[in-house]
Each structure stands twice: as structure tokens, then as C-alpha cells.
Amino acid sequence: MLDQRRRVFSRRLFSLKIAYFSIHVSFDFAKDKDRNMERRIFMGEMRQFRPGYKAPNDGIYIEVGEQGDSVMNPKQVRLAKGDPFPETSNHNRKWVKKSGQ
Numbered sequence: 001m002l003d004q005r006r007r008v009f010s011r012r013l014f015s016l017k018i019a020y021f022s023i024h025v026s027f028d029f030a031k032d033k034d035r036n037m038e039r040r041i042f043m044g045e046m047r048q049f050r051p052g053y054k055a056p057n058d059g060i061y062i063e064v065g066e067q068g069d070s071v072m073n074p075k076q077v078r079l080a081k082g083d084p085f086p087e088t089s090n091h092n093r094k095w096v097k098k099s100g101q
Contacts, residue, residue, distance in 0.1 A: 047096055057081055
């Protein structure tokens with residue numbers, strides 16, 4: 001009987017820890033939404049940026065499509081480190097650093 005109570009208590013404690021962790025993590029992400037939230041989530045360097053994000057390095061950035069494919073007559077902008085990315089011509093597009101720099 002005592003063993004069964006311990007197991008039930010252990011399961012409840014575990015589920016409470018999971019619930020606390022998920023609420024805590026989602027709160028942290030919501031709090032950091034303005035500060036390039038995806039940078040904290042992924043391990044590698046980001047390659048595609050949405051409008052409003054800050055440029056990680058100096059350089060020329062060009063527009064690409066949703067899956068990273070090229071688009072006809074893409075916009076090009078020269079940004080310094082920390083400058084925000086401007087709006088794209090289509091809401092589904094993103095910015096990538098121009099290769100060969």
C-alpha cells in the first residue's frame with residue numbers, strides 16, 4: 001500500500017514538474033520575443049531573418065522566398081551590425097546574407 005502511494009505521489013510530482021517547466025519556458029520565450037527569440041532556441045547561426053530582426057553582421061542582404069528559394073527582382077539592402085531588417089515586398093519572404101562577400 002505504501003509503495004503504491006509513493007508511485008502515485010511520484011507520478012503527480014513528475015507531472016507538476018513538467019507543467020511548471022512548460023509554463024516557465026513559454027513565459028521566458030514570450031518575454032524575449034522582441035530580442036530575436038529564435039537565436040536562443042536553435043544552436044547554430046541563423047541564416048534567414050524576418051523583418052524587424054537585427055542584423056548579426058555587416059553586409060548586403062537579399063530577399064528570398066518562403067523555403068529559401070530565389071525570387072524575381074529581390075530587394076537588396078546594406079546593413080550594419082545591429083540594424084533592423086526592413087519590410088520585405090511579400091509577407092512570406094525573409095532576408096539572407098548575400099553569398100560571396
